[in-house]
Amino acid sequence: MADVxxxxxxxxxxxxxxxxxxxxxxxxxxVHGLIxxxxxxxxxxxxxxxxxxxxxxxxxxxxxxxxxHRPETGYTADDGVNDLCALLDALGVDEPVHLVANSYGGxxxxxxxxxxxxxxxxxxxxxxxxxxxxxxxxxxxxxxxxSVTALRLEYDGARNQYDKAGQRRMARLIAHADGLLNxxxxxxxxxxxxxxxPAELAAIRCPVLGVYGERSELVxxxxxxxxxxxxxxxxxxxxxxxxxxxxxxxxxxDILLTWLAEQRTRARERxxxxxxxxxxxx
Amino acid sequence: MxxxxxxxxEVVEMLIEIVGEDFLLDVEITRxxxxxxxxxxxxxxxxxxxxxLQRRYSGRVDFAxxxxxxxxxxxxxxxxxxxxxxxxxxxTVARPGSRAR
Numbered sequence: 001m002a003d004v005x006x007x008x009x010x011x012x013x014x015x016x017x018x019x020x021x022x023x024x025x026x027x028x029x030x031v032h033g034l035i036x037x038x039x040x041x042x043x044x045x046x047x048x049x050x051x052x053x054x055x056x057x058x059x060x061x062x063x064x065x066x067x068x069h070r071p072e073t074g075y076t077a078d079d080g081v082n083d084l085c086a087l088l089d090a091l092g093v094d095e096p097v098h099l100v101a102n103s104y105g106g107x108x109x110x111x112x113x114x115x116x117x118x119x120x121x122x123x124x125x126x127x128x129x130x131x132x133x134x135x136x137x138x139x140x141x142x143x144x145x146x147s148v149t150a151l152r153l154e155y156d157g158a159r160n161q162y163d164k165a166g167q168r169r170m171a172r173l174i175a176h177a178d179g180l181l182n183x184x185x186x187x188x189x190x191x192x193x194x195x196x197x198p199a200e201l202a203a204i205r206c207p208v209l210g211v212y213g214e215r216s217e218l219v220x221x222x223x224x225x226x227x228x229x230x231x232x233x234x235x236x237x238x239x240x241x242x243x244x245x246x247x248x249x250x251x252x253x254d255i256l257l258t259w260l261a262e263q264r265t266r267a268r269e270r271x272x273x274x275x276x277x278x279x280x281x282x
Numbered sequence: 283m284x285x286x287x288x289x290x291x292e293v294v295e296m297l298i299e300i301v302g303e304d305f306l307l308d309v310e311i312t313r314x315x316x317x318x319x320x321x322x323x324x325x326x327x328x329x330x331x332x333x334x335l336q337r338r339y340s341g342r343v344d345f346a347x348x349x350x351x352x353x354x355x356x357x358x359x360x361x362x363x364x365x366x367x368x369x370x371x372x373x374t375v376a377r378p379g380s381r382a383r
Contacts (some may be wrong), residue, residue: 002330012330014325014329038325038326039326039329040324040325040326040328040354041325042330042350043325043329044325044353044354044357045354047351061326066326067330131302167322169322169323169324172324173324184334192355208334249353
């Protein structure tokens with residue numbers, strides 16, 4: 001499946017089914033990062049191993065990204081949640097899903113865990129800061145970087161410099177970034193994003209896994225999660241910065257698969273009532 | 283057209299659909315063409331290609347298995363012929379005179 005129409009726009013999505021279906025197999029939805037990112041960053045890293053381990057996997061390009069449609073507006077985290085809920089509706093997915101999100105995708109995924117708790121069975125945040133001062137600083141930094149990039153693309157004529165077949169990939173990347181940054185509300189929407197409040201983190205009901213690079217500017221988010229989220233596991237990867245998904249794929253894969261298996265075991269245990277401690281009397 | 287040419291021809295048609303004819307008009311796609319250097323294919327476009335092939339040969343090809351041990355750089359450095367050969371191997375049916383597999 002490639003095109004899925006939801007929330008008024010066309011999304012590029014990939015559904016990967018496991019070889020053998022089991023009743024309690026998790027549905028894992030991957031949510032990628034901003035601008036040059038798209039579903040392929042997860043497709044070639046974590047999606048395959050998750051399917052092999054029995055999960056049903058959904059990958060999609062966020063609006064304006066990859067091969068999804070690029071409307072002029074609708075790039076806030078709340079819009080992202082509405083898009084994802086509509087996409088799941090269109091796919092007929094009504095069971096709670098595990099969200100696995102990288103970088104900015106984590107802001108959308110964490111918002112969904114807060115505002116749509118019945119649809120989220122678990123949340124994995126890879127290098128994403130969603131709450132408190134660390135998130136506020138990250139959002140501001142992203143908005144500034146995107147604004148500068150937008151201006152460069154608009155005035156340096158960079159998009160014309162690579163308009164040759166031999167530099168096709170760069171030309172397309174530039175054209176895509178220019179379209180997203182200068183022809184949509186994305187920069188303004190990112191700049192106006194608000195971090196989650198500690199009370200909202202504390203109200204997240206699903207289990208949360210946070211994975212961060214030791215040298216990342218976002219490593220402070222790990223402590224923020226651990227402090228407020230009731231059911232939280234945090235992993236800090238030594239020597240790594242923000243590019244955990246790309247540079248520590250195998251470690252990340254093992255952490256994610258182990259964590260998903262633990263959640264499955266816990267879910268099974270919750271379904272099986274505990275054996276009575278004492279025999280019934282005569 | 284032989285079976286071999288058919289698969290290559292189908293892959294070329296799919297690439298034209300994904301990448302657009304304008305760019306590929308100047309490029310002759312052969313078995314030695316590489317996805318990355320020669321076609322400047324983006325990783326998201328390779329996903330689209332595998333999806334089209336998966337749909338075309340549903341159930342008979344498993345690209346997850348083909349690329350399981352490769353990282354993205356290795357996948358994109360693949361030649362068109364490698365992918366075509368994989369599809370041929372998985373879709374060849376026993377013909378009179380050929381050994382059953």
